[in-house]
Amino acid sequence: MNRxxxxxxxxxxxxxxxxxxxxxxHHVAKRRVMLMDQLxxxxxxxxxxxxxxxxxxxxxxxxxxxxxxARIGQQNSIGTLVALSMARxxxxxITAIIVAAAxxxxxxxxxxxMAVSEELDALxxxxxxxxxxxxxxxxxxxxxxxxxxxxxxxxxxxxxGGFVARSQLGVELPLYYDTVVEALQQPAEFIPVPKDVYxxxxxxxxxxxxIAVISCAAGIRAxxxxxxxxxxxxxxxxxxxxxxxxxxxxxTWFFYQQ
Numbered sequence: 001m002n003r004x005x006x007x008x009x010x011x012x013x014x015x016x017x018x019x020x021x022x023x024x025x026h027h028v029a030k031r032r033v034m035l036m037d038q039l040x041x042x043x044x045x046x047x048x049x050x051x052x053x054x055x056x057x058x059x060x061x062x063x064x065x066x067x068x069x070a071r072i073g074q075q076n077s078i079g080t081l082v083a084l085s086m087a088r089x090x091x092x093x094i095t096a097i098i099v100a101a102a103x104x105x106x107x108x109x110x111x112x113x114m115a116v117s118e119e120l121d122a123l124x125x126x127x128x129x130x131x132x133x134x135x136x137x138x139x140x141x142x143x144x145x146x147x148x149x150x151x152x153x154x155x156x157x158x159x160x161g162g163f164v165a166r167s168q169l170g171v172e173l174p175l176y177y178d179t180v181v182e183a184l185q186q187p188a189e190f191i192p193v194p195k196d197v198y199x200x201x202x203x204x205x206x207x208x209x210x211i212a213v214i215s216c217a218a219g220i221r222a223x224x225x226x227x228x229x230x231x232x233x234x235x236x237x238x239x240x241x242x243x244x245x246x247x248x249x250x251x252t253w254f255f256y257q258q
Contacts, residue, residue: 058157111219
């Protein structure tokens with residue numbers, strides 16, 4: 001029962017923390033300084049990683065699928081496959097993994113250090129709402145950063161795929177980019193944005209919230225010294241990635257079921 005009670009308590013605390021953040025969203029304006037700090041730390045410092053991994057994945061997708069398409073003389077369709085792969089799945093998922101490993105671990109370690117050094121207790125003594133002061137800026141920042149980084153990841157991935165299509169498959173760049181634009185033109189039902197782009201950005205938005213909430217909860221609940229901080233950081237990254245995978249499947253099924 002103890003092994004089951006601990007995960008349930010952890011999940012319950014995360015849900016409670018998320019609801020607390022929703023109830024304090026109107027505090028964002030007065031936390032704007034900390035929000036800007038979190039946007040810088042969580043975005044600018046991982047930007048180069050997102051760009052590098054994004055362009056690499058675009059090149060790999062183009063090379064692997066392009067070689068198979070070339071065997072049947074359909075290499076001119078490579079732009080469609082790269083664009084859909086990056087916009088629907090690879091861009092949001094890659095970005096979420098990088099953010100979880102970089103920003104999520106940083107958040108868990110920072111708040112975990114504050115927890116074990118009793119700084120969080122000190123905030124309560126000073127009657128400072130720690131959810132508003134510490135959690136809200138981090139959740140909002142990752143909710144904004146993940147879609148933004150996903151757009152950049154998608155763009156460089158498509159560009160990298162174009163480089164491979166031209167150099168390895170002999171596909172002219174104008175033809176490649178025409179197929180990319182054509183592939184991403186399917187409109188969404190309720191929003192005037194291409195469906196594949198919209199779905200990918202919505203996934204990223206959800207992933208950002210999930211990663212931030214899990215990381216904050218892990219850090220706040222850390223107890224027992226330096227070892228607890230390490231355990232909290234590891235748990236935050238592990239649980240963020242697992243839940244990202246699960247939610248990615250569920251949202252894909254929801255958006256693209258026939």
